[in-house]
Amino acid sequence: MAKTTHIAVFTIPVFTHQASIIELCKRLHLHHHFHITCIFPTINSPILSTTMLLKSLPSTAISHIFLPPVNEQDLPHQDVSPQTKVQLAVSQSMQSFRDTLASLRASSTTPPLAALVVDAFANEALEIAKEFDLASYVYIVTSAMTLSLLLHLPTLHEEVACEYKDCVEGIRIPGCVSIQGRDLPDDFQDRSSFAYELILQRSKRFDLACGFLVNSFCEMEENVVTAFHEDGKVNVPIYLVGPVIQTGPSSESNGNSECLSWLENQMPNSVLYVSFGSVCALTQQQINELALGLELSGKKFLWVFRAPSDVDVKNDDPLKFLPHGFLERTKEQGLVITSWAPQTQILSHTSTGGFVTHCGWNSTVESIVAGVPMITWPLCAEQRMNAALVTEGLRVGLRPKFRENDGIVEKEETAKVVKNLLGDEGKGIRQRIGKLKDAAADALKEHGRSTSALFQFVTQLEN
Template sequence: METKITHIAVVSIPAFSHQASIVEFCKRLVHFHHNFHVTCIFTTIDSPPQATITFLQSLPPNIDYIFLPPINKQDLPKGVPLSLQISHAVSQSLPSFHHALQSLCSSNNPLVALIADPFANETLEIAKEFNLLSYIYFPPSAMTLSLFLHLPTLHEEVSCEYKDYKEAIHIPGCLPIHGNDLPEHLQDRSSLSYELILERCKRFSLAHGFLVNSFSEIEGERVSTLVKIGKKPIYLVGPVIQTGASIELNKAECMKWLEIQRPKSVLYVSFGSGGTLSEEQVNELAFGLESSGQKFLWVFRAPNVSANALYLSTSNDDPLQFLPDGFLERTKGQGLVVPNWAPQTQILSHKSIGGFLTHCGWNSTLESIVLGVPMITWPLFAEQRMNAVLLTKGLKVALRPKFNDNDIAEKKEIAEVIKELMLGEEGHGISQRIEELKYVALSALKEDGSSTRALSQFITDIENFLRHKV
């Protein structure tokens, strides 16, 4: 008897980090549940990123993908935060998405469910129109999900700007957090960005449940709290990290250089797929790396006043020209600087890597945990400050440098934090703790692990719903 195929769709936003995470989740889903077929739907701005196109070439046969007609970047509002531009792109793509969903629902193997990115949750209303089960795939931590679910209440409880709130903010199931460590979108309550986030958070009630890229051994307690409050299932299905092909620029150069370094002697420095620093901060970081005396591999991008400048734009400039005069010559034996991109998971898994200076994007954070690499947290935007709090105060697997009143980490502070992580007693303790966390994370992904069981429960819940529907 032929096995019935269950067809679901997922929709993501035009940001590679979100796209890579949801696709990796889909690969894991169809690996364990062969009777599922997934169609990935991507909103795009101008054209799909090359990183996404390359990444999608490694998909198994039971995952398809659709790029919706691209939104012209010139039609998006100018001089506004990235989150607003992405929001406008998603809104402009809704008619195309509606058409794509209608087509999939009327196919020989019609859809039964939609999984949406939290920043594309307007699509949940369209899913309701087609009588589909609907879920949110949440690429960040359960701590961030807890904030988003609690935000409408927090909005009523706190009247001032969160950064001016005198007391620590208490989010259900989470560490107390200072207002200035909340996501950047929440720092100006009069802004359109804040209004949009608040509106999105209220729309979360449309979802039947949440799939979160985390695992119960580090965030199970807060999920129990959330389920009691929200009365909706939350499935911790991570750590979902990138395993497929990606742009592997500079791979040979990086691997060759790492091979001649001592074990755990190199600090890897990278600010993710879109992160950038100001020119002043670039100089301080360069001098800090140099004066630390520690080996480093730095993925370097041209400076920019915007911390997330590369998500929707590219620069044709050679970024290395923006390094301080003489830096490359002086550090020739100490470090390697590569422009723009590097194969991150392969670098982090190399025996020579002993630390990771990271922007605390959740994808990078999970990669570092799974590969057992101690961290220095350097949050730039989005929810990355919250992740830094979780890593330093909660899990205690990272150090965080101090920034001055102009929000600049100075070279002396940078050098001291690097030396402490790589050589100090506190760094040694962090290494031991993250090695233990690595084991726990890998155990969660095993066939009998907590995250695999959560994924199976998600599938069982869908199948039970469909059975009762019939």
């Protein structure tokens, strides 16, 4: 009987990252019969959605350990972004992680530990893996473009003297479309900040990795891998193993039959799906402009609505923050829901013709897998960079113009972009994303390029 390969994975206390690495673990177990131990740092308590997802796994093959929780009250609150808080929580969990890894190494009840796979934003774990002489790999939950930026950052830091947002010329990232400095992730916008110092430190640890696994696929971002290997700056494998998207239940997987039933009554490719994820929200002013823009477009829409970010909501009905009379005026045009929505089912529905998205990577990949053109509306983190990839690199979406002084998209601009995407001007976009959809499906077939890349990773471990 073949020896079972045992690996540990370590991620950050953010559901989208945890869900993505769990899906990767499922694939490793299903196709390669790995034994996997998932190690999760926590803030206050485990994330409910993650615990629900873990309950659906084969517990004998994929086990999990929640590290002792970090008390959120012990983390800085003033002038610290949510991303930086997560980083600090991971740092505070390192001793617990070291103890857990030592225990796994010494265990006689599980197969010997062969390797560690860590989230890019938890790469302090690479130093601990080195202490244990354990092979370690980095999993990039986001794009290969993000990996390219992180690997290139020490060089970029030396080459650029000013703030990145003040660069007259675009920022050049190996293998990627050139982007404006203001489209770099939030933590890059102030080079004197603690957040930037943390990300610069993190980027210098990647030399410790034996390789990288990326949630992308060759037809979408192969240029990144080629660029790094051609100039000799990366001498370890980069495995494009995506698309990796959630297929198991969520904490609210009862579904929303109302929105799916509503879609059943719409014409093919006629509905604009609007959702900005579960973390960030629009301001009251932007909600007003978006609502009026959707109405002005005359196009059908399905809007997963969240209360504004700049209002103390308490237990108020979120719908009260919509413009007066909007729901009544658009009752034949659209549907607004405030509950969880089955996003993958909505995107794959024949009635869905476009997606207004915040460009979180999971949502971006889900849209590509479903072949749905996007209107990119980035809000935070690396989302502006993803928007640049979607609209300028892949050319499978449109990006509205944001006002210079306050970042608002006006209603007239919203209506124009919606009509362009769903109308004749969106034909080329629909053709391009249709080809990407097919390429994503092909990548995951038995002899597809992402399947082969994962097999190469497994072979490297086993040898």
